[in-house]
Amino acid sequence: MGLRQKVQREMADSALPDDLKAEFHSLSEWAHTLPGKFADRVRIRLIDAASIEGFFRSLLHRFWRYPAFAVEGQRYVGSDFVRVDALIAQALRRKEEDARVSTNATTSH
Amino acid sequence: MNTLLAVIIGALTVYLAYTLYARRIDRHVIQSDPKRATPATLYMDGVDFMPTNRNILFGYHFKSIAAAGPIIGAIVAANLWGWLPAIIWLILGVSFLGWASDYSGIVISVRNDGNSLSAIAHRLVSPRTRTILFVFIFFYLLLVAGAFVGIMATVLESQPKTQLGVIVLTVMGLLLGQMLYRWRTGLVGATVLTVGLTLIAILGGGWTEEVFKAFTAGLNNLSGGAPLVTYFDPTLANFKGADAKIMPSLLFWALAISAFCYAGSVLPIWRMAQPVIYVGFWITALAMVLGLTGALVAPFMKPEVAQFVIPAFRGFNPQLGPAGIMPLWPMLFVTIACGAISGWHALFGAVGTARQIQNEADMLPIGGGSMFAEFLLGLLALLAVSVGAKGAPVGAFATGLGGFISVWGLPIQYATSLAFAAFIVIVLVVTQLLFRVQRVTLSEWLGDVFPPCRNQHIASLICVALAILLMMTGTWVYLWQLFGGANQMMAALSLLLVTVWLASVGKNWMYAGLPAAFMWVTTCASILVTAYNLYSNVYQINMAAGRTIPVVGSALMILVALLLVVAALYIGLDTWRAFQRYRHRPVQQRKPAAARA
Numbered sequence: 001m002g003l004r005q006k007v008q009r010e011m012a013d014s015a016l017p018d019d020l021k022a023e024f025h026s027l028s029e030w031a032h033t034l035p036g037k038f039a040d041r042v043r044i045r046l047i048d049a050a051s052i053e054g055f056f057r058s059l060l061h062r063f064w065r066y067p068a069f070a071v072e073g074q075r076y077v078g079s080d081f082v083r084v085d086a087l088i089a090q091a092l093r094r095k096e097e098d099a100r101v102s103t104n105a106t107t108s109h
Numbered sequence: 110m111n112t113l114l115a116v117i118i119g120a121l122t123v124y125l126a127y128t129l130y131a132r133r134i135d136r137h138v139i140q141s142d143p144k145r146a147t148p149a150t151l152y153m154d155g156v157d158f159m160p161t162n163r164n165i166l167f168g169y170h171f172k173s174i175a176a177a178g179p180i181i182g183a184i185v186a187a188n189l190w191g192w193l194p195a196i197i198w199l200i201l202g203v204s205f206l207g208w209a210s211d212y213s214g215i216v217i218s219v220r221n222d223g224n225s226l227s228a229i230a231h232r233l234v235s236p237r238t239r240t241i242l243f244v245f246i247f248f249y250l251l252l253v254a255g256a257f258v259g260i261m262a263t264v265l266e267s268q269p270k271t272q273l274g275v276i277v278l279t280v281m282g283l284l285l286g287q288m289l290y291r292w293r294t295g296l297v298g299a300t301v302l303t304v305g306l307t308l309i310a311i312l313g314g315g316w317t318e319e320v321f322k323a324f325t326a327g328l329n330n331l332s333g334g335a336p337l338v339t340y341f342d343p344t345l346a347n348f349k350g351a352d353a354k355i356m357p358s359l360l361f362w363a364l365a366i367s368a369f370c371y372a373g374s375v376l377p378i379w380r381m382a383q384p385v386i387y388v389g390f391w392i393t394a395l396a397m398v399l400g401l402t403g404a405l406v407a408p409f410m411k412p413e414v415a416q417f418v419i420p421a422f423r424g425f426n427p428q429l430g431p432a433g434i435m436p437l438w439p440m441l442f443v444t445i446a447c448g449a450i451s452g453w454h455a456l457f458g459a460v461g462t463a464r465q466i467q468n469e470a471d472m473l474p475i476g477g478g479s480m481f482a483e484f485l486l487g488l489l490a491l492l493a494v495s496v497g498a499k500g501a502p503v504g505a506f507a508t509g510l511g512g513f514i515s516v517w518g519l520p521i522q523y524a525t526s527l528a529f530a531a532f533i534v535i536v537l538v539v540t541q542l543l544f545r546v547q548r549v550t551l552s553e554w555l556g557d558v559f560p561p562c563r564n565q566h567i568a569s570l571i572c573v574a575l576a577i578l579l580m581m582t583g584t585w586v587y588l589w590q591l592f593g594g595a596n597q598m599m600a601a602l603s604l605l606l607v608t609v610w611l612a613s614v615g616k617n618w619m620y621a622g623l624p625a626a627f628m629w630v631t632t633c634a635s636i637l638v639t640a641y642n643l644y645s646n647v648y649q650i651n652m653a654a655g656r657t658i659p660v661v662g663s664a665l666m667i668l669v670a671l672l673l674v675v676a677a678l679y680i681g682l683d684t685w686r687a688f689q690r691y692r693h694r695p696v697q698q699r700k701p702a703a704a705r706a
Contacts, residue, residue, distance in 0.1 A: 010549060014377035017290050050289050050387060053165070055296055064295030 023079065027067060030081040037085065041092055110417045112404040112492050112513070115196065119488045123481045126204035131212065131477045134620050138611075139216055141469040148223030149465050158223060160467030163474060170462045171479040174211075174454045176539040177257060178447030178596070179487035180532065184494045184502040185589060186444045189348075189429070190437055191422040192495045198441055199491065202449025203484040206624040210600045212476035213607040213621055214455030218463030219472060221610070225460045226603055233609050234680075234687045241676045246456075247554055248669050249599065250547040252592040254572065255579030257540045258370075259588060261533060262363035262580065264503050266356075269321035270314035274530045275537070277310035278392075279369060282385030290379045303384075304391045311392065311530040312523045325358040332357050338581055340659035341650040343430020343642075350430035350646070355581060363580055366540070367573040373541030374548050374569045382541055389534040396514065396531030397489070403513030404492050414512030417495040432645035439635035442628075443593035448487020450628065452599020454480060459603070493528075503532060547572045582662030587643050591670055594636040598677050601628035605684040612688055615695035633677055640670035 016024060027046075034042050048054050049066045057063070061070050068077045069084050072091040076083055135141050149160040161169070186195040214226070221229050230238040265272055281303040288294040288303075336354030343350040373382045407415035429435045447453070458476055466472055490506060497509025511525030519527070548568040556563040562571070579588060604625035611618035643663045651659040 010545075014379065015383070016379055017377070020290060020379075049296055050383065052168075052387075052390065055300055058296045064298065065293065066296075 023067070026079070026081075030084075034088075038088060038092065042088060110192070110421070110495075111408050111412075112415045112496065113406075113408045115488065115492055115495075116401075116405050118196075118200070119485055122200045122204060123484065126208065127477065127481060130204065131208050131473060134209070135212070135473045135477075138617050138620060139472075141216075141472055143468050143470040145469050147219050147466045147469060148463070149467055152223065158464045161465040162467070163471045166462060166465055166471065167475050167478060169465075170458065170475055171482055173457050173461065174447070174451070174479060175483055175486060175535075176447070176453075177260075177532075177536040178451060178453070179445075179483055180490040180506065180535065181260065181502075181589060182445040182593065183448060183487050183491040184506050186441055187419060187491055187494045188502055188505075189423065189427050189435060189444065190425075190441055191420045192417060192491060193421040194437060194441055195445060195491055196488070198445055199448050199484060199487055202442075202445070203480060206600075206604075206628065207448075207450040207454075207484065208477040208480045209620055209624055210450050210452075210604055211454040211458055211480040212473055214458035214603050215463045215466065215472050215476040217603075217607050217610050218459040219466055219469065220614075223464045226456060226606055229459075229610065230606055230680075233606070233613060233691075235683045238680055238683050241679055244554070245595070245599070245602075245673065245676045247547070247550050248672060249452075249592070249595040250543060250550060251572070251575055251579070252588060252595055252669065254370075254540065254543055254547060254576040256588045256592045257536050257543070258363055258366055258576045259580035260503065261366050261536050261540070262359055263501075264529070264533060265362040265366070266325065266359045267501070268504075268529055269318045269325065270526055271311075271529045271533060272321045273314050273317045274307065274311035274526070275533060278307050278385065278388060278530075278534065278537075281307045281388050282381060285384035285388060286380050289384065300387075300391070303388050307388055307392060308395075311526055314526050314530075315522065328358040328361050329356045338656070338658045339654075340582065340656055341430075341647065341654070343433050343646045348427060348429050360581075363577055366537070367577060369537070370541045370544040371569050371573055374544040374572075375565050382538075382545070385541070386538045389538045392527075392534050393531045396510065396527050397486070399517055399519075400493070400510045400513040400528070401485075401489055403516035404489065407513060407516050411512075411516045414496055414509075414516065418497075419495050429642065430646035432649075433642040434638060435642075436638070439631040440590065440638060442631045443590055443597045443635040445487065446593045446596045448484050448490070450597065450600050450624075451483075452596045452601070452603060454483070455600055455603035503529075507532060544569060544572055544576075578658075578662055579666065582647065582659050582666065587639055587647070587666065590635065590639045591666060591673075594632050594639060594670075595673055597628055598632040598636070598673060601625055601632055602677070602680055602684075605629065605681065605688075609684050609687045609691060613691035613696050629677065629681055633674055633681075636670050636674050636677075640667050640674075643667050643670070 015021075031044055031046065034044060047057055049058065049063075049068075057070075058068075061068065061075055063075070063077060065077050067079060068075070069087070071084065071087040072094075074087050074091065076087055147160070149158050152158040153160060183195055183199070186198075217226070217229060218224060221232075224232075227238075265275065285299055285303045288299040289296065336356055337360055338355040339352055340355070341350060342353035345351040345353055373385070376382070404415070425437045427435050442449075462475060466475070489510075493507075493509030493513065494502065494505045495509065496512060497505035497507070507525050507528040510528035510531070511521060514524035514527060515521045548565060551572060552562045552565075552568045554562075561567045582588070604621050608618045608622040608625050611621060643666050647663040648660060648667065651663065
């Protein structure tokens, strides 16, 4: 292993306390299941809460606890990923319905 | 000359150099191709290789390259040669060398499977080049650490108003880590509390000034008012040189900073380093945004803080001590490093940013764009010192920046406190990370032959002790120039490597080759001049006075200087041979993989 990797590995290892590290791993595992569930219809962005971007996103979405999820304007705070899956499915259904309505409107016009 | 005119010149420089030169090289020489797969997309593992959005990656890259370099270099150069040579070098440097070095560091890695510079040197040049680069990097880090600890200790000791702010910053950093990662408090509230309290402590530094003055006097009474070390400092008495004293109070602040960095180096990142950086970011951003916008409007709103008051030109070879030489060439070109060109940027770009580039079209905006942003930071520092004038270099910078901030209505004493704090915070957060990297480098380098080095505490203590020993020599301007020389040499070496690579793939190598040759010759010469100055101005004078620590320290610095030159000569020779080899017989370029849809 090169020097750079050593430094990076060491910093990554001590980046979070053990309980948060475990939480982060389960979050990553869940994120990896998304392509299987929703194919390429979903784009996910993971943002470090303790960062400048995290600050502005927290302010924007009024998140005071983490992990927190924003799915097309819908908010959820907690670690129950089944509920996040449901939010995503709901958002996709809404989009499909909107697209159908828009197509029908164009056809009748 | 006033600040508005300088800012307009700076903005024009960025626009012309980027659109007329950098883009041309990107299109016609490198031929960046948005459809070509990058290592980030080919080898994505979520840790090392990770395609990242252009805007986010720009912020990440800029945060990693912006440190004290552009600020201190501009301050020292303006005081030695005047503001005109400093601004000319900043403009020419960034236009023809700086962006090319930063951009090319990313390009060479992206086009070589995301490999680091040393790995590419191993493949294209020779195996020993990689080993030499490794040693070079350790001494480079040592010089930076010594220079930064020395500068911060001097500022803290001489400016009691700043001490409360630094102490509160440390406490708030630790508190923020506890709040975010243990108590799981929301970020917004935690930010308001910790950044707010730190800001109050910085602005209210005057409240505890008398307490800290008494504390300093008490510390100095421990030795009965006698100095711990006396040394000859050629930077004093208007650069004629005079005896300087290291009092217990200076050593105390150096040890306090070292303890801070030691903790930052061995504690988990979440406990200290990350939260301190986060709190520090807000303080620095506030000072920089208020300062830069203040400099822009100052000629209209507060003209007395907008006029340059230092001489435009002080001479080609200003006096530095009784026997020192400080010729404009080569010394200006290493004194101002990061705002014009910097090896650290190329080093970091090649090993960090390159593995996150998701599209080849992002290489120029991120690599070149960050360098132009860093140039603006250097320009702001130059403006601040050019209008600040009075006092020691850092003091002049804080006075100048404070003047710009005061344009927005903040009383000047508070604005100056904020400027001092911004400077200290920028240096402090970088130094704590630097000790961590240096500690790992030391354990990698000597861990096999001296196993105790593998222990993180022992390795950290060795790094801290070496930095303090260097600081105790007192001659920080030489330490800074030696660091500048090493940093610029790193830039020259990365450009040399890029030149060899361009020749190996049959591309026009001139845009990298000419700057590489200039910087290589300039930095070799500057390191030798610095070694000579150390010998004639510090070693000999202190030897004659029988002062052991400055003699040992300056001898160590001379040794480091000579090692750097020898390393540079070896690398230069090896790359020249490789260049000749490839120039006449380029190797076949691999067919690029198409980017994923």
